[in-house]
Amino acid sequence: MSIHEAIRAHIADRERILSVSAILFRENGYERTSVREIAKACGMLPGSLHYRYRSKDDILVDMMRLAIENIISGIVVAISSVLDPLEKMRAALRAHVNVLMSGDAMVYVLLFEWRSLQGAARVQMIAERDRYENYWQTIFDTLKVQGCIRSDVDIDMLRLIGLGAVNWVATWYNEDGKYSLEQIGDAIWQMMTRGVLTKEYDEKAKKL
Amino acid sequence: MSIHEAIRAHIADRERILSVSAILFRENGYERTSVREIAKACGMLPGSLHYRYRSKDDILVDMMRLAIENIISGIVVAISSVLDPLEKMRAALRAHVNVLMSGDAMVYVLLFEWRSLQGAARVQMIAERDRYENYWQTIFDTLKVQGCIRSDVDIDMLRLIGLGAVNWVATWYNEDGKYSLEQIGDAIWQMMTRGVLTKEYDEKAKKL
DNA sequence: GTCTATACTCTGATAGAC
DNA sequence: GTCTATCAGAGTATAGAC
Numbered sequence: 138m139s140i141h142e143a144i145r146a147h148i149a150d151r152e153r154i155l156s157v158s159a160i161l162f163r164e165n166g167y168e169r170t171s172v173r174e175i176a177k178a179c180g181m182l183p184g185s186l187h188y189r190y191r192s193k194d195d196i197l198v199d200m201m202r203l204a205i206e207n208i209i210s211g212i213v214v215a216i217s218s219v220l221d222p223l224e225k226m227r228a229a230l231r232a233h234v235n236v237l238m239s240g241d242a243m244v245y246v247l248l249f250e251w252r253s254l255q256g257a258a259r260v261q262m263i264a265e266r267d268r269y270e271n272y273w274q275t276i277f278d279t280l281k282v283q284g285c286i287r288s289d290v291d292i293d294m295l296r297l298i299g300l301g302a303v304n305w306v307a308t309w310y311n312e313d314g315k316y317s318l319e320q321i322g323d324a325i326w327q328m329m330t331r332g333v334l335t336k337e338y339d340e341k342a343k344k345l
Numbered sequence: 346m347s348i349h350e351a352i353r354a355h356i357a358d359r360e361r362i363l364s365v366s367a368i369l370f371r372e373n374g375y376e377r378t379s380v381r382e383i384a385k386a387c388g389m390l391p392g393s394l395h396y397r398y399r400s401k402d403d404i405l406v407d408m409m410r411l412a413i414e415n416i417i418s419g420i421v422v423a424i425s426s427v428l429d430p431l432e433k434m435r436a437a438l439r440a441h442v443n444v445l446m447s448g449d450a451m452v453y454v455l456l457f458e459w460r461s462l463q464g465a466a467r468v469q470m471i472a473e474r475d476r477y478e479n480y481w482q483t484i485f486d487t488l489k490v491q492g493c494i495r496s497d498v499d500i501d502m503l504r505l506i507g508l509g510a511v512n513w514v515a516t517w518y519n520e521d522g523k524y525s526l527e528q529i530g531d532a533i534w535q536m537m538t539r540g541v542l543t544k545e546y547d548e549k550a551k552k553l
Numbered sequence: 554g555t556c557t558a559t560a561c562t563c564t565g566a567t568a569g570a571c
Numbered sequence: 572g573t574c575t576a577t578c579a580g581a582g583t584a585t586a587g588a589c
Contacts, residue, residue, distance in 0.1 A: 328503075328537070
């Protein structure tokens with residue numbers, strides 16, 4: 138095996154371990170999932186898993202790093218081809234809902250299992266969450282600068298409440314339920330935009 | 346001790362055990378809190394605690410029962426003296442935020458630790474959560490019947506998204522932060538009501 | 554009803570052979 | 572790098588004396 142193949146295999150291992158762990162964590166919670174279970178689900182023995190991650194906390198911290206990368210890049214891809222700022226925001230919300238609900242279990246874990254970390258691991262995790270928070274802040278700042286959102290609107294509050302509504306969806310969404318992910322994403326987008334847009338964009342929004 | 350005193354003492358014990366446990370669960374999570382810790386914090390020994398609750402899960406289930414009672418009665422008290430339907434809704438939202446954030450740790454636990462329960466205990470807990478869900482559904486139904494909310498508005502979606510925004514506040518609210526609980530409650534109320542009220546009430550809402 | 558002492562299980566982590 | 576075997580400790584639950 139060449140050095141390049143070895144590196145590729147190592148990365149593939151990392152992603153496999155993390156995605157398998159994420160599914161277990163989402164299903165049963167971090168604390169109720171044992172390292173033995175994780176190893177078994179990965180087709181390894183506990184000792185081998187220990188070689189990659191020295192502790193269970195390390196798995197969770199690394200998972201959160203990857204989850205942030207995944208959700209940010211998911212949004213970047215979703216909005217890069219959209220020009221209109223309002224539609225960009227709607228696309229970003231849809232992407233967040235999609236990655237959270239139908240995509241990556243890691244993102245769910247990121248949002249709901251961070252309380253399991255303490256001490257230094259918690260500090261690292263908070264730094265990762267701040268990266269994502271800042272990313273959304275940039276999106277909203279841009280909307281305001283572009284004259285999309287009225288200048289008197291508190292965009293921090295808007296972001297906090299809006300993303301809260303989105304994240305909580307994960308606690309009640311049901312694949313066989315009354316609403317599709319698109320409907321939910323759009324309803325939240327509507328609730329966030331109603332009454333906060335400048336006149337020009339308010340007209341546009343009604344047509345979307 | 347008379348039989349009445351004994352019953353009172355028993356109820357007081359229950360509330361003490363549950364509120365002490367709730368604080369520990371909120372702080373460290375359900376799984377990371379041991380029954381030894383709970384007993385110690387209650388000033389009892391593990392054996393005595395076991396006499397009241399045969400298992401740790403039983404504590405959590407009973408706590409959820411009390412939490413639902415507390416939050417519903419908190420809202421009932423807050424809205425009972427308010428006549429205007431719109432203000433009733435705002436008062437209910439404020440009460441929910443207040444009980445969740447500054448009041449009862451049990452309500453926080455109810456919202457964030459239910460995933461720790463499995464099997465029969467989980468079924469019981471879901472039944473309790475449904476009671477609360479139904480209570481809010483009644484509030485929204487009333488608003489619609491009274492001609493407060495436009496007839497074309499999907500009040501289920503409104504409720505799900507609005508309460509989601511409220512509940513998520515618990516993950517970011519900071520007592521020393523930029524916003525007070527009242528500001529947050531009102532901002533959510535505004536976001537929920539903007540663009541969904543009938544003309545008559547929309548005028549009223551602007552004055553509130 | 555309360556306390557002491559303990560049974561039993563499972564956990565995360567590791568040492569050392571291969 | 573992977574596997575086997577095991578450690579030390581924590582977890583819940585309980586039996587039985589008072």
